[in-house]
Amino acid sequence: PRRSRLLARAADSVRAVTDRLGRTLLTFLLALLATGAGGYGIFALIGDAGTCAPSLELRVLTDPDLEPAMQAAADAYFASAVNTTDDGCRRGGVTVYSAGASAVVTALSKRTDAWQQPREDDNPQRDIGPQPDVWIPATGADVGRVTAAQEDRVFARLEPDTGPFAYSPVVLAVPKDLARTLGKPTGRPLSELVDALEAAPGTAEVHRPDPGFTDSALMATLGLYGDGDDARGAERLLTRPERPEPSAVKLLCTLPDDDAVDDRSAALVPEFLLRSGIGCHPATRVPRTAVYPDDVPGLEPTFVRVRWDHGDRDANARDDEANRFRTWLTGAEGRAVLGEQGFRSASGDRALLDSESALDGLTDVVRPPDSADSSGLDETLEEYGNAHGSGRVLFLLDSSGSMAGLWDGPSGGPGILKRTLPGLGGEDQYGIWAVHGLEGRTHTELLRFRTHSRKDAERALETAKVRDAEADPAAALLDALAFMRERGADDERPQLIVYLTDGEDDTRLTGDELKQVVERAGTAGVPVAMVTLNSGACDRGRPGTLMAEASRGRCLDAGDDLVPALHDEVARVGTGEE
Structure with a gap:
């Protein structure tokens, strides 16, 4: 309230001065006000919106690979009609941020007390971000990982939706020249595909992001290990960088740094990133074809409401904003944005939400493997840790x-x-x-x-x-x-x-x-x-x-x-x- 009053007074002062000195000075004063008071200052002065109160900000925590897509959805939601009052004010805003998937699972299961009352040696607010109102993991199995590991003192309750709101398979993104050696893009396990690439002419490489940081890499690792018990041997099938890239987004950005490496490298990444791009222009990637392992679970982003103990002062307002964002995200407008980002339907034949914009190299209809299992992900992460x-x-x-x-x-x-x-x-x-x-x-x-x-x-x-x-x-x-x-x-x-x-x-x-x-x-x-x-x-x-x-x-x-x-x-x- 104090900030709103100050901004209102500043706005009145600027308007009075502008009447005398004109728009040139107004532009200068707007810049000063934006510097001192943030973006809301500009919003309060443009479009006769000086009476708009600051909107409630919804905090949305997500997987690193999902962050660009969720940010695109949040931006579209912010400007949507459902988020705008009759007076032209915004009902709410959405802040999207991400952190390593395994770190988030650990924090929500074992560190919620430190998240509310940070300590110097244990501070999730510093290491992950603010207490989320909404968590969008890449798979609903992460909710099971949290609840299975929760300790007695838990200060956050999870209320997940009954199912995901979108789907994206984890694919082996292969340069088109190499893809010809693999033949049919569906119907084989990941280990067989990797073996086939190794037997192909030339020197093929297979890259995977860090399984401890993003769920797409963890699910690819689950498929790579299969039913066997030789994680160390399975890891030897992959190219061994000194440090794996933390996310598929980062991996696809760094491969083009070396044209020769890009030309011979297949990458284990979510399919939607091949459609939406990765924001690392002007890097030009080699064209890739998606090959679909039949034993790697896909991404199934799920909307999870997070309620914090002693966080009930504005609980009703946050519930309203969370419900409004969920309804928009899962409705026609949200699905349109997710389609533009390259996602598929969460049910049925998992068709692309935006089939008209499907790129060459994607398969229209894919048979999804079984969903990820929480215990299977934990076991795979443990095996990966042992192997490294x-x-x-x-x-x-x-x-x-x-x-x-x-x-x-x-x-x-x-x-x-x-x-x-x-x-x-x-x-x-x-x-x-x-x-x-x-x-x-x-x-x-x-x-x-x-x-x-x-x-x-x-x-x-x-x-x-x-x-x-x-x-x-x-x-x-x-x-x-x-x-x-x-x-x-x-x-x-x-x-x-x-x-x-x-x-x-x-x-x-x-x-x-x-x-x-x-x-x-x-x-x-x-x-x-x-x-x-x-x-x-x-x-x-x-x-x-x-x-x-x-x-x-x-x-x-x-x-x-x-x-x-x-x-x-x-x-x-x-x-x-x-």
Whole structure:
């Protein structure tokens, strides 16, 4: 009320001055008033609306992938006739904001007290945003995740609608040239589609946003894992960025940063983003075709009213505004906006709400998979966390005599391994083998396989010495694969073997020995980084290339930016400071 009175007085003053000085000064004063009093000041001075009281602002929290579409709907609602009185005033406004889906589930189930009374160490108002009046998750299953995890002291009650108000399948958005290799766009599980892309000519990549941040990525991960229990193996089917993009919106914005990557990359994203665009102009994306996995639940945004304890002072007004927005959103005008954004009907044959504007590359009618299940999403998120939690790395350091000239200094064998250690943390397990000898044991243990402080690991590398012996890389790699497979048998923690050599002993990595090692690498479930300090070791058909391809690892040689690339490989597995 005080703000309204001040604005009314300011408006009267401006009008009086304008009578004398004209519209030029009015424009200047409007700018000043907007700076001091916000957008409402302009609204109060234009269109003879000075008598309009400030409208109630509805707080709408949603999934990061849904935020652009929900913002478009909120903007259209604000300007709609249903939100306008006979006097030309707005009945209410809508503030749309988003936060990571899993963080919201946790906050609504376990942190509602801190949301009402924030603490320095626990402040959802800072980490997520203001207490929402309405929550629009990407799937109604999130409501079940909240209620299943709620604790005794809960200060927010959820009142979800009985069903979603729109639908969008999660698709594999494939560049059109690659899509031809997949054939029919429907009727196959995600893992089969990813395998088919990998077998396609060229180097295809599959990207997925962070499953802990957006539900579309979590549901794609549920389909990727399927009914199996090998989350770590399933994760190896995907391109491994150092950090996944937080949302599908961000992923589709960043792929065009590199034309070559964009041309060969398929992305797991909600279908509607291929229709609505992603707001990152002037980036031009490669044209993509939507392929529809039959085992990935789709997005089913659901309207959830959130009621807060001791929030009843204006409860009736907020109920009226929430109901009005819900009615508009689910009615003809709201469905028209959702159609423009690329959504489908929430029921029936899930037809596109705006079929006339369907882009080339979308399928008109798709058979929707089963809806997401709250327990299935929680289990998938736990499996994903395990597969990306504390890791295990076994370093094999070629210590044969030929390494003598490549041993000392930061670019020598021990020095390179030392520069990867910042990628490992106190919870990671790792060890170092010095590889040498042709009979009996193929290695000497430099650092026992367990958790370590970085100083202990550096000290072990400083004691490493070149041996007056040759090395048997085939035998050492077979021992390493068996060693790591045994340690990873009971969990999904990420693993890696790093073999650093000069390649001089690759003459023993040929014929039947090479065939045996490559076959074992293909079934052990442990990526191998083959690192050679000479050029040409990663050419097509070389042992290092074959090992890396079979194990879904990486081959690096002196022709690469070797040290930072190896550091990144270790950092993806470890939990270190970088």
